[in-house]
Amino acid sequence: xxxxxxxxxxxVLATLIKFVGFVLVFVMGVATVLTWAERKxxxxxxxxxxxxxxxxxxxxxxxxxxxLADPIKMLTKEDFIPNTPNPILFRIAPLLAFVPALLVFAVxxxxxxxxxxxxxxxxxxxxIFAIGSLNVYGSVIGAWASNNKWSLIGxxxxxxxxxxxxxxxxxxxxxxxxxYGSVDLxxxxxxxxxxxxxxIPAWGIVLQPVAFIxxxxxxxxENKRAPFDVGEAEAELTAGWWTEYSAMGFAVFALSEFIxxxxxxxxxxxxxxxxxxxxxxxxxxxxxxxxxxxxFLLKTLFxxxxxxxxxxxxxxxxxxxxxxxxxxxxxxxxxxxxxxxxIVLTFIERA
Amino acid sequence: xxxxxNRMHPDFATQSYVVEAFKGVALVTxxxxxxxxAKKDVVTVHYPEDRRAYTxxxxxxxxxxxxxxxxxRCVACMLCATACPANCITIVAKEIDDSTIEKAPVSFDIxxxxxxxxxxxxxxxxxxxxxxxxxxxxLPSYTRRDQKAGVVNLxxxxxxxxxxxxxxxxxxxHEGTAxxxxxx
Numbered sequence: 001x002x003x004x005x006x007x008x009x010x011x012v013l014a015t016l017i018k019f020v021g022f023v024l025v026f027v028m029g030v031a032t033v034l035t036w037a038e039r040k041x042x043x044x045x046x047x048x049x050x051x052x053x054x055x056x057x058x059x060x061x062x063x064x065x066x067x068l069a070d071p072i073k074m075l076t077k078e079d080f081i082p083n084t085p086n087p088i089l090f091r092i093a094p095l096l097a098f099v100p101a102l103l104v105f106a107v108x109x110x111x112x113x114x115x116x117x118x119x120x121x122x123x124x125x126x127x128i129f130a131i132g133s134l135n136v137y138g139s140v141i142g143a144w145a146s147n148n149k150w151s152l153i154g155x156x157x158x159x160x161x162x163x164x165x166x167x168x169x170x171x172x173x174x175x176x177x178x179x180y181g182s183v184d185l186x187x188x189x190x191x192x193x194x195x196x197x198x199x200i201p202a203w204g205i206v207l208q209p210v211a212f213i214x215x216x217x218x219x220x221x222e223n224k225r226a227p228f229d230v231g232e233a234e235a236e237l238t239a240g241w242w243t244e245y246s247a248m249g250f251a252v253f254a255l256s257e258f259i260x261x262x263x264x265x266x267x268x269x270x271x272x273x274x275x276x277x278x279x280x281x282x283x284x285x286x287x288x289x290x291x292x293x294x295x296f297l298l299k300t301l302f303x304x305x306x307x308x309x310x311x312x313x314x315x316x317x318x319x320x321x322x323x324x325x326x327x328x329x330x331x332x333x334x335x336x337x338x339x340x341x342x343i344v345l346t347f348i349e350r351a
Numbered sequence: 352x353x354x355x356x357n358r359m360h361p362d363f364a365t366q367s368y369v370v371e372a373f374k375g376v377a378l379v380t381x382x383x384x385x386x387x388x389a390k391k392d393v394v395t396v397h398y399p400e401d402r403r404a405y406t407x408x409x410x411x412x413x414x415x416x417x418x419x420x421x422x423x424r425c426v427a428c429m430l431c432a433t434a435c436p437a438n439c440i441t442i443v444a445k446e447i448d449d450s451t452i453e454k455a456p457v458s459f460d461i462x463x464x465x466x467x468x469x470x471x472x473x474x475x476x477x478x479x480x481x482x483x484x485x486x487x488x489x490l491p492s493y494t495r496r497d498q499k500a501g502v503v504n505l506x507x508x509x510x511x512x513x514x515x516x517x518x519x520x521x522x523x524x525h526e527g528t529a530x531x532x533x534x535x
Binding site for chain 2: 041044045047048049213306309310312313314
């Protein structure tokens with residue numbers, strides 16, 4: 001009995017440490033930096049200056065202190081609740097978006113072995129799909145509870161959009177599962193460490209380039225960011241589904257969007273960019289492990305950068321264009337990719 | 352008249368948007384690197400620290416001009432108060448001994464909250480006494496009460512206003528000193 005308790009305690013402790021290390025330090029840390037980085041990055045590439053006024057004494061640190069100033073501002077502002085019949089739904093909606101976004105990091109393998117994965121379930125990517133798609137509820141319920149026509153239209157748009165792209169994103173990843181024969185993310189990452197023909201890393205982006213492009217497009221659409229942000233569409237809908245949110249409710253929504261950027265980066269890295277593996281580098285030495293974890297984080301940052309750049313490059317699609325793209329282009333291409341992958345795999349197995 | 356619209360017919364590669372999206376990413380990245388490392392295209396002026404000069408025609412806070420002997424040039428003729436479309440000028444006149452001037456202001460108040468800075472007073476003034484060329488904004492404040500100072504006795508500002516021209520009454524300036532309200 002005593003032994004079982006100790007094992008359980010150790011498990012809980014280890015999980016807690018991994019959770020704090022990865023989710024609270026890396027994910028939340030990067031999400032916080034992103035609140036500043038996105039504004040500054042977009043400013044510099046648009047010939048603007050960007051945030052630079054927050055200061056302590058004469059120290060401005062290029063606007064970095066805005067990361068500190070923003071939460072203070074958000075926490076001290078009026079937390080407005082519109083005249084709505086559903087104030088409770090209005091209150092919990094940000095949490096419904098925030099919690100699933102954080103939860104899915106539990107299954108991301110950020111290094112070799114169980115020590116670098118908060119929870120090693122064989123569900124893997126299915127868990128991400130199941131929980132990750134829950135956060136549409138946060139946006140839609142928030143939009144509904146706002147009792148505001150802009151919010152309602154925005155909520156309708158994103159619910160239709162997210163349901164459409166959920167199909168395409170799932171199908172685009174099926175090719176990966178077929179190639180690696182697993183939905184376990186740790187397993188997929190490890191298999192990407194091998195080489196094809198002795199010199200090409202067997203990364204998902206090499207074997208499934210079409211799926212990578214589909215994944216990035218669908219994932220950005222899932223995250224409701226430009227060029228797929230018709231739910232927000234400030235030109236038409238004020239701020240769309242979060243028009244009525246202010247203070248910390250708004251901040252939590254915005255933060256969950258940033259967290260989802262990181263999630264897209266993490267999943268994309270794990271499935272397409274080789275996960276934590278580094279080509280031509282194998283072993284159990286501690287410095288290799290450090291390099292591998294660092295490599296994973298760097299690849300994730302690269303995908304975050306890619307998303308941010310796409311977001312500030314492309315103009316917003318029209319709503320009907322988004323629907324047509326999702327159902328009539330993305331979905332057939334994903335299916336075709338699946339069929340071709342299946343045929344090629346069969347030939348390779350026969351040969 | 353019918354207008355011919357030249358519709359673009361982009362080829363498949365363009366329409367697929369994938370290549371174009373990456374071209375856009377490359378363009379944006381190049382501009383980012385250019386602004387970060389090379390010549391900055393940023394034209395923003397950091398306002399409170401750096402200020403751009405106003406044009407000479409900028410109409411800012413009013414000032415009353417002085418004669419060479421530091422007496423105020425205003426002769427309280429009320430032309431500016433009459434021309435003012437916002438009725439923001441209040442002048443109280445008094446008689447002085449100078450036979451060519453006859454009048455001088457006891458007080459010359461402008462309600463800066465009412466003033467629309469149209470410059471009609473400046474144009475109406477026959478002796479170049481009031482000008483809007485100070486290049487100074489009316490200072491903002493958080494409450495209307497703070498703007499009570501909006502009613503400004505411009506005679507008190509006279510010390511800051513240096514006349515750059517002589518007027519018709521220059522010869523009588525010494526009498527003006529004795530009777531006019533110069534302010535220090």
